[in-house]
Amino acid sequence: MTMHIKPSFYDFTLPQLEEFLTARGEKKFRASQLFKWVYAEQVRTPDNMTNLAKTFRASLPDLFNFELLKVISEKISKDGTRKYLFDVGEGMSVESVLIPGSGGRLTLCVSSEVGCNLACKFCFTGKQKLKKRLSAGEIVSQFYQIGLHLPEDQKITNIVFMGMGEPLDNPQAVFDSIDILTSDHGFSLSRKKITVSTSGIVPMIPLITKSGTRLAVSLNGSNDEVRSSVMPINKKWPINKLLEACSQHAEATKQKVTFEYVLLKGVTDKPEHAAELYNLTKKIPCKINIIPFNEHPDSGYLRPEDPTILKFQNKLINLGAQVLLRKTMGRDIYAACGQLTTLKNENKNKAISLN
Ligand code: SAH
Numbered sequence: 001m002t003m004h005i006k007p008s009f010y011d012f013t014l015p016q017l018e019e020f021l022t023a024r025g026e027k028k029f030r031a032s033q034l035f036k037w038v039y040a041e042q043v044r045t046p047d048n049m050t051n052l053a054k055t056f057r058a059s060l061p062d063l064f065n066f067e068l069l070k071v072i073s074e075k076i077s078k079d080g081t082r083k084y085l086f087d088v089g090e091g092m093s094v095e096s097v098l099i100p101g102s103g104g105r106l107t108l109c110v111s112s113e114v115g116c117n118l119a120c121k122f123c124f125t126g127k128q129k130l131k132k133r134l135s136a137g138e139i140v141s142q143f144y145q146i147g148l149h150l151p152e153d154q155k156i157t158n159i160v161f162m163g164m165g166e167p168l169d170n171p172q173a174v175f176d177s178i179d180i181l182t183s184d185h186g187f188s189l190s191r192k193k194i195t196v197s198t199s200g201i202v203p204m205i206p207l208i209t210k211s212g213t214r215l216a217v218s219l220n221g222s223n224d225e226v227r228s229s230v231m232p233i234n235k236k237w238p239i240n241k242l243l244e245a246c247s248q249h250a251e252a253t254k255q256k257v258t259f260e261y262v263l264l265k266g267v268t269d270k271p272e273h274a275a276e277l278y279n280l281t282k283k284i285p286c287k288i289n290i291i292p293f294n295e296h297p298d299s300g301y302l303r304p305e306d307p308t309i310l311k312f313q314n315k316l317i318n319l320g321a322q323v324l325l326r327k328t329m330g331r332d333i334y335a336a337c338g339q340l341t342t343l344k345n346e347n348k349n350k351a352i353s354l355n
């Protein structure tokens with residue numbers, strides 16, 4: 001007897017689902033009907049999909065696994081940030097962070113991998129080699145499941161791929177998940193409300209351009225020497241190559257690029273770095289997102305003092321840059337977006353209290 005493993009429903013883009021169903025003798029339009037039930041109506045029990053033929057409904061539990069990723073814990077920070085830990089099997093877990101913003105904005109920061117091979121020196125995820133690339137369904141599931149946890153009157157409005165992992169190291173699943181999340185028959189999210197953040201895998205940046213989503217790039221160094229010392233990928237694709245790709249994206253999409261810049265005490269936080277950063281980016285339509293380093297044990301780096309952070313920000317503003325200075329959200333739950341740690345493993349057995 002061969003073991004039959006059912007595919008997860010959430011792994012299928014609409015065209016993939018159409019192909020899967022027609023190969024099994026079903027009508028093509030069944031795929032969009034299923035998308036409507038599962039995503040638009042949030043009905044995951046085939047019995048309740050009332051406009052489907054009874055025989056088709058009855059066959060669904062054998063065709064697909066409709067289970068979402070399980071939430072291991074939910075932690076709510078004093079500032080309203082929520083961190084969710086998901087079980088992705090084999091003892092592994094990933095985190096997503098929900099960040100409230102102004103004007104009803106609710107941004108979900110999703111993970112794309114467990115661990116990350118890019119090994120940026122300051123990053124907790126990068127301290128662990130890649131353990132798993134998430135499937136499209138596992139990415140979609142983070143959004144779906146957290147949506148179910150929200151009060152009726154709240155909705156996730158934006159998605160950023162700034163959690164654990166490098167999205168461009170897992171492009172198939174990432175771009176499939178974007179197709180699923182933006183499908184007209186499903187959640188209908190706008191591609192402009194989705195941002196993909198990369199450490200700078202230059203030849204793959206056009207994939208972000210093609211996907212119609214927004215580009216964020218982790219610059220984190222204002223010259224090649226500093227950047228290479230904190231981000232090994234810079235040795236392969238140095239700043240000039242990276243910025244060329246960013247310019248092309250901005251040109252093709254008429255959208256601003258977001259440059260993330262982590263402030264590391266004594267390493268990237270000097271006034272001359274601010275000037276260099278401005279000069280590097282001034283020709284590109286962009287916003288600069290200053291992220292004070294979120295400290296984690298044994299990182300070897302420190303967060304600069306507040307006055308240094310302010311000085312850096314003001315210098316950029318005075319030069320004419322558009323700067324986003326985020327308060328480091330969720331510090332008390334150790335979960336600024338982009339600094340999703342794997343300290344969770346120790347939390348896992350602790351039965352975290354939720355409120
Ligand atoms: N791999 C992608 C996306 C995930 S990291 C990338 O590197 O862009 C998302 C952001 O978090 C990056 O800008 C990264 O520089 C930043 N980051 C990582 N560790 C951090 C830390 N400890 N404190 C603050 N920002 C951090």
Ligand code: SF4
Pocket residue numbers: 116117118119120123124125126127163164165166198199218
């Ligand atoms: Fe990977 Fe991004 Fe962390 Fe670098 S910053 S190690 S690319 S997750």
